[in-house]
Amino acid sequence: MEAKKFGVSVLYGVIAILLLAVISSLIFSLILHFTDTQEKSIRLLVTIISFFSVFAGGFICGGKGKQKGWLIGGSTGLLYSIIILMYQYLGHSSFFSMEQLIYHICYILTAMMGGVLGVNILSGHAHSS
Template sequence: MDAKKLGGAVLYGVITILLIAITASLVFSILLRFTDLDEHSISLFVTIVSFLSLFIGGFMSGGKGKQKGLILGGLTGFIYSFSVFLFQYLGLDSLFTLEQTVYHLCYITTAMMGGILGVNLSGGTTRDS
């Protein structure tokens, strides 16, 4: 797999994750603004949507790349987590806590699983024996 195809597939997955995250953030912010819900009552739903968006992003990158789903999904999850880390470190001047580190390792693992499934369901190339 050449670097251009790999980079395009990973970028496609990261953009998918960001679009889902922005849409979910808008929905959750509207719910918090116009209902009597508070942040603690929707924290489980936010976590579920986060994992789903990483899985879908990994799935999309694996489907776009059509091979090496583990690598594509892992890179997609890593780039997302690294972007969040850079935003938090450079913008908010704080490092990841232990809990955040565990979450982001699970995000990367989830994106890897999505990448593997994306390759397998998109009819990726098979290895000749």
């Protein structure tokens, strides 16, 4: 895979993740603001949507890259985690906690799975065993 195609695919995946995160954050902030819902009561839903967003980003980048889904999906998840780490470190002067580190490792693995499925489903190169 040429570097340009790889980079564009990863960029598409990260942009998809960030767009889904912004949209879901807006929806949850409106729900929290205009209802009596407490943040702790929707924590699981927020986590599920976070994993879905990362999976969708991996799926999109895998479909765009058309090969090496595990590598391109993992790169997308890694770049997303690095962006979040930079925001947290530069904006709040703190590194990942152990819990956050585990979440981000799982995000990378989830993006890898999305990348593999994206390559196999969207590119039409499904391999039969």
